[in-house]
Amino acid sequence: xxxxxxxxxxxIALSSFAQEAPVSTTYDPHHLFSPMFYNATGTxxxxxxxxxxxxxxxxxxxxxxxxxxxxxxxxxxxTVVISYKNNSPHALPFLWxxxxxxxxxxxxxxxxxxxxxxxxxxxxxxxxxxxxxxxKNVQLNGNKVxxxxxxxxxxxxxxxxVKPGGDVATIKIEYSFAxxxxxxxxxxxxxxxxxxxxxxxxxxxxxxxxDDVEGWNTLPYLGxxxxxxxYGDFDFSITAPSSMLVVAGGELQNANEVLSAKxxxxxxxxxxxxxxxxxxxxxxxxxxxxxxxxxxxxxxxxNNARDVSWAASKAFLWDAAKIDLPDGKTxxxxxxxxxxxAGKNAWARSSEYIKTSLENxxxxxxxxxxxxxxxxxxxxxxxxxxxIVFCGSSSVNEDLWGVTDHEFGHTWF
Numbered sequence: 001x002x003x004x005x006x007x008x009x010x011x012i013a014l015s016s017f018a019q020e021a022p023v024s025t026t027y028d029p030h031h032l033f034s035p036m037f038y039n040a041t042g043t044x045x046x047x048x049x050x051x052x053x054x055x056x057x058x059x060x061x062x063x064x065x066x067x068x069x070x071x072x073x074x075x076x077x078x079t080v081v082i083s084y085k086n087n088s089p090h091a092l093p094f095l096w097x098x099x100x101x102x103x104x105x106x107x108x109x110x111x112x113x114x115x116x117x118x119x120x121x122x123x124x125x126x127x128x129x130x131x132x133x134x135x136k137n138v139q140l141n142g143n144k145v146x147x148x149x150x151x152x153x154x155x156x157x158x159x160x161x162v163k164p165g166g167d168v169a170t171i172k173i174e175y176s177f178a179x180x181x182x183x184x185x186x187x188x189x190x191x192x193x194x195x196x197x198x199x200x201x202x203x204x205x206x207x208x209x210x211d212d213v214e215g216w217n218t219l220p221y222l223g224x225x226x227x228x229x230x231y232g233d234f235d236f237s238i239t240a241p242s243s244m245l246v247v248a249g250g251e252l253q254n255a256n257e258v259l260s261a262k263x264x265x266x267x268x269x270x271x272x273x274x275x276x277x278x279x280x281x282x283x284x285x286x287x288x289x290x291x292x293x294x295x296x297x298x299x300x301x302x303n304n305a306r307d308v309s310w311a312a313s314k315a316f317l318w319d320a321a322k323i324d325l326p327d328g329k330t331x332x333x334x335x336x337x338x339x340x341x342a343g344k345n346a347w348a349r350s351s352e353y354i355k356t357s358l359e360n361x362x363x364x365x366x367x368x369x370x371x372x373x374x375x376x377x378x379x380x381x382x383x384x385x386x387x388i389v390f391c392g393s394s395s396v397n398e399d400l401w402g403v404t405d406h407e408f409g410h411t412w413f
Contacts, residue, residue: 060230063308065235080205086168100152103221129181137172201309239298329367
């Protein structure tokens with residue numbers, strides 16, 4: 001038998017391959033590896049690299065929110081007033097808002113899509129919970145206005161467009177909703193032996209972004225997603241039972257009204273301390289302020305942020321420490337958690353972890369931009385919002401460090 005060497009075999013194989021008909025494919029490497037949303041040639045508002053150009057603009061949304069929290073029905077109700085400034089060069093004949101809580105209606109698109117896992121609708125396929133916003137009244141500049149709601153989106157139709165170049169439209173909405181126990185790993189309710197911990201996010205109607213790339217960004221909220229939001233200033237108040245401690249991503253404005261004298265003293269000490277200061281200990285949980293009112297109103301502010309979130313519980317232990325920033329300013333690291341999560345290898349080190357993480361990132365990149373950094377022990381596995389994060393209450397040791405550092409790291413990344 002005649003021997004065939006390796007080169008001959010290779011030539012035969014290549015010849016055979018070349019004679020076959022080409023395979024039909026829809027693969028387009030130019031489309032797959034395109035620079036995504038960047039314009040190939042750039043515009044007056046955005047350069048070809050995606051960076052702001054000489055006429056770059058952003059619209060602005062300021063929020064005044066006042067809500068009442070009912071811990072019996074697990075409901076939040078109140079009003080949001082949005083001052084929306086149109087800095088774009090376009091007249092806007094309608095406005096779009098996000099209604100993220102509508103995800104938790106049984107008829108939502110997200111309910112049809114999400115699997116029943118930790119980021120599902122409720123975490124329980126047998127739950128009879130049916131959530132979503134109850135919108136009671138919508139006004140524009142003091143007058144009732146036409147609107148339509150489509151799943152997690154609302155469109156407000158205007159008689160006169162919002163003018164370009166700085167015109168402001170004022171939207172007022174009365175609303176309510178029931179907080180889900182498992183809110184797609186973004187918000188929720190954790191049961192502890194001293195009471196429930198409420199982690200509250202996506203809790204008010206929010207403006208959709210109108211930008212120079214896509215115009216209105218109106219993708220529906222389907223659950224396991226992140227958030228693209230306009231920046232603005234937030235002035236918000238939460239009225240809750242007097243037994244509850246409320247924390248938020250904003251700076252508390254009325255500490256003298258809602259905290260005891262001892263808690264105020266400890267809080268002020270924490271603002272100056274590199275070591276963690278206990279503000280509300282286990283022995284403090286059963287003590288309440290001498291207050292004839294069954295409720296207290298907590299007032300917060302946060303400027304130049306894209307969102308705000310908060311948490312409330314009568315089961316919270318509370319500690320804090322000072323964060324030293326490179327520009328000479330300071331912020332306040334705070335942690336709230338149930339007694340089940342306490343311990344030197346667990347949440348008692350949370351504020352230390354926050355301080356270490358934010359001081360490190362602030363030196364490496366830009367300075368931490370918010371007045372507080374709050375870590376909430378919750379049934380949310382890990383989620384970040386400006387100035388506040390929700391992390392799993394059972395996290396300990398390096399797992400707690402990892403999730404804390406990760407979620408606050410989203411401030412930069």
